[in-house]
Amino acid sequence: MAVNEELDSFLTRVDQVSSLIEALRSPDPEKVQRATERADLLVRGRLAEGAVDEHVECTVAAENRCSVNPRPALPPEAAQQEDFKRQLEADAAERAENRRQAKAESAVWKEKAIQAFREGKYEEALDEYTKALALLKDSCLLYTSRAQTYLKLNRASEALQDLDWALRLDETSLRAWIHKGKAHQQLGQLQLAVQSFEKAIKLHPDNADVVRVYIRDIERARERNAKPADEMHY
Structure with a gap:
């Protein structure tokens, strides 16, 4: 009987910790604050009893590093700025990759144009330089x-x-x-x-x-x- 009660008590504490962890990860600052207070009470209460399980202590401590004492939640305007900054960074990375691909494709047409020009095939060279420029419109060399x-x-x-x-x-x-x-x-x-x-x-x-x-x-x-x-x- 004592074993069952001890197991039930342990499982109850695990459920409490799991519930706290879920609340601490919430995007709602008020819910995080309430969960923080509950976590502090839980740890203090179990310490007073001298019976904080290693599992409970370590789990709450781990979350404590991330969420029990979290950095202050960003105000809505700051959060929007952070989101906008991340979007800009992602957009810049995408544009850089697109430009890299465009330069590579343009270089292929440029080489064909150079070869055609050397062979006196000027109409063909003209067509190929035009295709190269369509991919890389800011090339002084291609225009000249x-x-x-x-x-x-x-x-x-x-x-x-x-x-x-x-x-x-x-x-x-x-x-x-x-x-x-x-x-x-x-x-x-x-x-x-x-x-x-x-x-x-x-x-x-x-x-x-x-x-x-x-x-x-x-x-x-x-x-x-x-x-x-x-x-x-x-």
Whole structure:
């Protein structure tokens, strides 16, 4: 009989602890507070009796570290801010992964475009650069490469559009300024071409000798165009 009573008493205490643990894990601050008080009373009462079971003591102590003396519950506004912060972090991680995948797929199309360009397949290269840009719209390099392809196809106006985008992304891009000069030259806008080349020299003085070659080409073209007029004057 004594054994049964002792077992019943033990099971009752286990039920009490289980109930307390469930309440301590509640999101309701008031319920947690009430459970905390009950847990303190339970432990004090059993200590006074000198009969706190090891199971009860350890279980309540374990929860005590987490919940009996919990950190103060966050006010609703702070809880909302925490939730919003977690959402932002999750969104940032997702966007980073999406960008990583997009860069990888874009790189595949870029390599195909480079190969097609080298083989003189400019229409094919143009299509593949466009697919690469669809996946990675903030690449200065892709815009300048597609612009170069447009120039090979004598589509200077479209090249200029790409070069404007490239320079928005990187206003110091040497390739973009050189190709912009070539595009203006192809359209017969020689003064604008010279201005673009001079901008490239200003930003990249170490490459001045290379860029001046393009300016000299324009100057020679001007001289050739001026000769017939001078001859007619005489």
